[in-house]
Amino acid sequence: MGVFREAQGLEVGIKTAVLIESLPWLKQFHKKIIVVKFGGNAMVDDELQRAFAEDMAYLHFAGIHPVVVHGGGPQISKRLAELGIDSEFRGGYRVTTPESIEVVRDVLSGTISRDLAELVNEHQPGLAVAISGEDRGLFGGRRRGAVVDGQPVDLGLVGDVVEVDAAAILEAVEAGRIPVVASIAPDLDAPGQSLNINADSAAAALAIELGAAKLVILTDVAGLYRDWPNRDSLISIIDTEELTELLPALESGMIPKMTACLEAVEGGVAKAAIIDGREPHSILLEVFTHSGVGTEVVPV
Ligand SMILES: Nc1ncnc2c1ncn2[C@@H]1O[C@H](COP(=O)(O)OP(=O)(O)O)[C@@H](O)[C@H]1O
Numbered sequence: 001m002g003v004f005r006e007a008q009g010l011e012v013g014i015k016t017a018v019l020i021e022s023l024p025w026l027k028q029f030h031k032k033i034i035v036v037k038f039g040g041n042a043m044v045d046d047e048l049q050r051a052f053a054e055d056m057a058y059l060h061f062a063g064i065h066p067v068v069v070h071g072g073g074p075q076i077s078k079r080l081a082e083l084g085i086d087s088e089f090r091g092g093y094r095v096t097t098p099e100s101i102e103v104v105r106d107v108l109s110g111t112i113s114r115d116l117a118e119l120v121n122e123h124q125p126g127l128a129v130a131i132s133g134e135d136r137g138l139f140g141g142r143r144r145g146a147v148v149d150g151q152p153v154d155l156g157l158v159g160d161v162v163e164v165d166a167a168a169i170l171e172a173v174e175a176g177r178i179p180v181v182a183s184i185a186p187d188l189d190a191p192g193q194s195l196n197i198n199a200d201s202a203a204a205a206l207a208i209e210l211g212a213a214k215l216v217i218l219t220d221v222a223g224l225y226r227d228w229p230n231r232d233s234l235i236s237i238i239d240t241e242e243l244t245e246l247l248p249a250l251e252s253g254m255i256p257k258m259t260a261c262l263e264a265v266e267g268g269v270a271k272a273a274i275i276d277g278r279e280p281h282s283i284l285l286e287v288f289t290h291s292g293v294g295t296e297v298v299p300v
């Protein structure tokens with residue numbers, strides 16, 4: 001009995017320590033916007049999606065304003081494969097054709113945004129609202145290419161967000177709602193044409209425009225590895241100067257992700273973090289504990 005009581009006491013001690021550790025962060029982020037990028041690789045099963053929706057509701061009811069930008073790379077590739085269309089990535093970006101841009105839109109804003117908003121809304125009807133980058137002038141895009149092995153390459157209908165009109169997002173936030181944003185944008189140079197925007201880069205552009213207190217990117221690795229795939233080389237904190245030096249050596253999906261973190265922090269967002277979205281509720285540890293998780297990008 002004595003041992004049982006002792007164990008119970010220990011458990012209570014741990015619980016209260018965890019709760020009270022969150023106080024400085026609750027104060028720091030009170031009524032502030034945190035932009036959360038939910039990667040396609042981090043939403044691979046229902047349990048992870050439900051945990052994510054729970055976390056967004058948690059942040060909301062803790063007095064923080066989460067704004068979600070989601071990806072969907074693997075889901076787009078799957079849908080394209082079902083249609084007999086191969087996926088090609090160059091420098092971490094999907095080469096996008098007039099045929100595939102329709103699939104990108106359909107998967108991102110037609111399926112994933114709606115599904116995520118629905119899951120969040122299970123916690124309170126109407127809490128989340130799906131908004132596409134094509135709605136109400138949210139994003140304006142301009143075509144971009146990539147550089148692979150020092151050579152410029154064409155990506156087709158892929159763009160950068162060069163203009164953000166955050167009115168729709170701010171209205172939603174002020175109404176106490178959680179925007180769930182799909183990364184697709186009208187092409188400012190070709191009216192009627194849409195561009196496929198990498199979701200990390202869309203999240204960075206939005207975080208800068210909103211003056212977010214933090215950008216958190218959930219993916220399928222523990223963070224940024226200095227010497228990928230050496231698992232002993234996880235970086236816990238890196239400043240923008242060091243990241244700028246490391247960027248040319250990065251591969252595949254990490255290129256847009258770390259470019260996004262760099263742009264966000266250089267654009268005035270105090271911190272950007274890459275965390276493991278395969279761990280349910282990892283974002284709560286990132287936001288509410290001293291040590292955080294994953295890799296944090298900070299100004300010099
Ligand atoms: N230096 C690195 N550190 C961590 N992951 C890396 C690195 N270089 C390449 N990667 C790869 O990048 C992937 C994450 O990018 P991506 O697949 O685009 O994720 P998401 O769908 O979350 O945007 C990791 O799963 C890993 O395979």
Ligand SMILES: CC(=O)N[C@@H](CCC(=O)OP(=O)(O)O)C(=O)O
Pocket residue numbers: 038039040041070071072073074076092093094104158159183196197198199200253
């Ligand atoms: C241009 C480009 O590559 N767009 C991405 C958009 C989705 C995305 O970024 O999804 P993840 O975050 O899951 O990678 C794509 O078509 O896959």
